[in-house]
Amino acid sequence: MYKLSIDAMSGDLGSSIVVDACLSFIKSHDDVELYVTGKPEELEKLNVEHIHIVEARDTIPMDAGIMSVRRKKDSSMVKAVTLANEGTTDGVVSCGSTGAFYTSAMLFMKRIEGIEKSCLMAILPTYNEKGVMLLDVGANAENTPEQLHDFALMGHVYAKYMRGITSPQIALLNIGSESKKGDEVHQKAYQLLAQDESIHFIGNIEGRDILDGDADVVVSDGFSGNIALKCCEGTAITLMKLMKESLMTSLKSKIGALFVKDSLYALKDRFDYKSVGGALMMGFIKPVVKAHGASDAKAFGNAMELAYQMVKNDVVGKLKEGLKG
Amino acid sequence: MYKLSIDAMSGDLGSSIVVDACLSFIKSHDDVELYVTGKPEELEKLNVEHIHIVEARDTIPMDAGIMSVRRKKDSSMVKAVTLANEGTTDGVVSCGSTGAFYTSAMLFMKRIEGIEKSCLMAILPTYNEKGVMLLDVGANAENTPEQLHDFALMGHVYAKYMRGITSPQIALLNIGSESKKGDEVHQKAYQLLAQDESIHFIGNIEGRDILDGDADVVVSDGFSGNIALKCCEGTAITLMKLMKESLMTSLKSKIGALFVKDSLYALKDRFDYKSVGGALMMGFIKPVVKAHGASDAKAFGNAMELAYQMVKNDVVGKLKEGLKG
Numbered sequence: 001m002y003k004l005s006i007d008a009m010s011g012d013l014g015s016s017i018v019v020d021a022c023l024s025f026i027k028s029h030d031d032v033e034l035y036v037t038g039k040p041e042e043l044e045k046l047n048v049e050h051i052h053i054v055e056a057r058d059t060i061p062m063d064a065g066i067m068s069v070r071r072k073k074d075s076s077m078v079k080a081v082t083l084a085n086e087g088t089t090d091g092v093v094s095c096g097s098t099g100a101f102y103t104s105a106m107l108f109m110k111r112i113e114g115i116e117k118s119c120l121m122a123i124l125p126t127y128n129e130k131g132v133m134l135l136d137v138g139a140n141a142e143n144t145p146e147q148l149h150d151f152a153l154m155g156h157v158y159a160k161y162m163r164g165i166t167s168p169q170i171a172l173l174n175i176g177s178e179s180k181k182g183d184e185v186h187q188k189a190y191q192l193l194a195q196d197e198s199i200h201f202i203g204n205i206e207g208r209d210i211l212d213g214d215a216d217v218v219v220s221d222g223f224s225g226n227i228a229l230k231c232c233e234g235t236a237i238t239l240m241k242l243m244k245e246s247l248m249t250s251l252k253s254k255i256g257a258l259f260v261k262d263s264l265y266a267l268k269d270r271f272d273y274k275s276v277g278g279a280l281m282m283g284f285i286k287p288v289v290k291a292h293g294a295s296d297a298k299a300f301g302n303a304m305e306l307a308y309q310m311v312k313n314d315v316v317g318k319l320k321e322g323l324k325g
Numbered sequence: 326m327y328k329l330s331i332d333a334m335s336g337d338l339g340s341s342i343v344v345d346a347c348l349s350f351i352k353s354h355d356d357v358e359l360y361v362t363g364k365p366e367e368l369e370k371l372n373v374e375h376i377h378i379v380e381a382r383d384t385i386p387m388d389a390g391i392m393s394v395r396r397k398k399d400s401s402m403v404k405a406v407t408l409a410n411e412g413t414t415d416g417v418v419s420c421g422s423t424g425a426f427y428t429s430a431m432l433f434m435k436r437i438e439g440i441e442k443s444c445l446m447a448i449l450p451t452y453n454e455k456g457v458m459l460l461d462v463g464a465n466a467e468n469t470p471e472q473l474h475d476f477a478l479m480g481h482v483y484a485k486y487m488r489g490i491t492s493p494q495i496a497l498l499n500i501g502s503e504s505k506k507g508d509e510v511h512q513k514a515y516q517l518l519a520q521d522e523s524i525h526f527i528g529n530i531e532g533r534d535i536l537d538g539d540a541d542v543v544v545s546d547g548f549s550g551n552i553a554l555k556c557c558e559g560t561a562i563t564l565m566k567l568m569k570e571s572l573m574t575s576l577k578s579k580i581g582a583l584f585v586k587d588s589l590y591a592l593k594d595r596f597d598y599k600s601v602g603g604a605l606m607m608g609f610i611k612p613v614v615k616a617h618g619a620s621d622a623k624a625f626g627n628a629m630e631l632a633y634q635m636v637k638n639d640v641v642g643k644l645k646e647g648l649k650g
Contacts, residue, residue: 126563127563127566127567138500141500141506141507141508141511142508173552175463175466175547175548175551175552181466182466182548183466183467183548186466186548206551206552206555207551207552207553207554207555207556207557207558207559208555208556208558208559208562209555209559210556210559211559211560211563212559212563222500223500223507223508223511223549224548224549224552226500226531226532227498227500227531227532227549227552227553227556228532228552228553228556229532230531230532230533230534231532231533231535231552231553231556231557231560232532232556232557232559232560233532233533234532234533234534234535234536234537234557235536235556235557235560235561235564236560236564237533238451238452238536238537239560239561239564239565239592239596240564241452242452242592242595243568243589243592246585246588246589246591246592247585247588247589249588250587250588252584252585252587253584253585253587253588255584256581256582256583256584256585256586256588257581257584257585258581259577259578259580259581259582259584260571260572260577260578260581260582260585261581262577262578263571263572263574263575263578263581264568264571264572266571267564267567267568267571270567271564
């Protein structure tokens with residue numbers, strides 16, 4: 001049986017969507033046991049086979065400062081993380097705040113041996129519909145070349161075993177294509193990536209080309225990766241708003257809008273960074289999956305499915321092997 | 326008389342568009358003299374009052390490596406820069422490659438005293454139509470807190486005297502809003518900006534919010550500024566392409582497209598990073614203005630107008646005063 005710990009309490013929408021997601025997940029997966037942390041009185045519906053309720057009376061609210069995590073050892077979030085760290089479960093899912101959840105993992109879960117820094121990974125929509133993985137998107141404010149190399153290995157393993165890409169194309173986010181571009185950290189990272197024969201390094205990539213989808217994995221330091229992610233997100237949001245408004249400017253465009261709205265809505269959904277979903281936390285000894293804060297039961301279920309697949313495909317084990325090779 | 330040096334030879338489209346732009350500029354500005362560098366046999370139409378032809382037999386092609394600039398002292402670009410540096414002219418315009426033009430300025434023009442590093446500035450379209458200035462967008466691969474402070478001063482002066490913003494709102498590009506966010510460089514830059522009472526510092530800004538237009542000037546190190554600019558650009562290009570395609574997916578959307586295309590084209594023009602135009606090179610003792618490589622005569626004329634306004638408004642002098650204060 002695969003075992004997941006589930007933080008039932010930390011989301012914006014309360015525990016009921018998590019309860020629904022858990023019940024429906026257990027129904028469709030007969031090889032899974034869930035350890036759900038939270039207030040038992042809110043989780044009574046979960047008194048069913050294959051679900052264990054783990055009492056946690058404290059909650060980390062969405063707007064909590066990340067430093068408060070330290071004092072919240074009895075919270076549903078920290079308990080869920082701890083269960084995975086101790087080996088009671090094989091992975092952990094929460095829809096709490098990204099900062100608090102990442103901090104919980106940093107404080108209460110070990111890193112994979114050989115990985116100096118954990119990181120956050122996001123998957124961005126691309127022109128060619130393949131999507132592109134970007135990491136680190138902000139767990140670190142600065143990184144060494146060796147850490148960037150670790151990010152590449154983590155991206156490689158995830159792309160290969162979770163996204164089924166046989167030989168993932170890995171690029172380094174930089175300010176020009178030549179190997180000598182960027183600061184010393186990125187120049188040295190370029191060399192490390194180019195020398196590693198276990199990955200398929202395709203060179204530097206500029207911000208302009210990330211969404212083309214030619215690279216499967218884009219490696220970046222946490223500072224510029226965060227800025228890259230948020231600039232893509234901000235531009236998409238701005239353009240979609242303006243597009244909507246521009247269709248309302250004249251009678252003619254309003255008429256046209258009736259015909260084109262389905263097509264444009266589909267595009268909007270694709271570039272909706274909310275639905276792009278939770279960032280993944282990479283580098284820990286167990287899969288740590290964040291569902292979006294405003295998750296409904298379906299979105300939470302998707303996050304559980306992702307954690308389940310990561311456990312089943314032994315992504316962490318594959319990464320350990322890769323680090324040895 | 327205000328005097329501008331004009332590089333006639335370095336653009337993709339040859340000297341003829343520059344010749345046209347010069348003739349038309351002289352007609353509409355009776356307080357300007359032009360010093361046009363290039364091959365006299367291509368510039369014969371410029372034998373008119375207020376235009377001086379300065380022979381330069383060499384050309385720096387658009388695809389030239391920036392290192393080749395060093396060996397191209399007889400090029401139209403370097404000569405145009407040198408004329409401004411020596412004081413023969415008050416500013417310089419070229420539509421050559423950004424890299425080569427910036428390198429020419431670095432090598433052959435002095436920096437303003439008190440400015441440690443020159444930089445590249447771009448103006449991005451925003452939701453609120455005001456536009457936002459972003460600097461540095463890639464002249465430097467890394468910067469010190471003091472250099473970021475200089476960028477803020479340059480942005481402040483430009484916004485105030487060229488864009489007519491009485492008290493420009495200045496933000497620091499970072500990975501979170503709190504003053505302690507980011508690496509040491511950005512934390513220290515935050516302090517410097519917050520302490521400087523001559524500017525209106527509004528705090529950190531995240532990538533997601535740049536295009537809102539709440540900040541007039543966004544200050545960044547060259548590395549993350551370059552990534553920010555190019556991610557915004559790449560996302561806009563990708564979305565516009567997908568929008569166009571999505572309107573062609575069904576008969577219904579094709580019909581609608583006939584009605585909405587004017588509105589959407591207007592939006593596309595606004596976010597066309599080509600028409601956003603040349604980056605400005607800041608920190609030199611004379612205005613250095615780059616027209617877009619594929620400029621037509623009109624675009625080149627706009628770049629000349631910008632240089633002329635910078636000279637007339639004495640942007641460099643204002644900056645020197647600001648540095649003293």
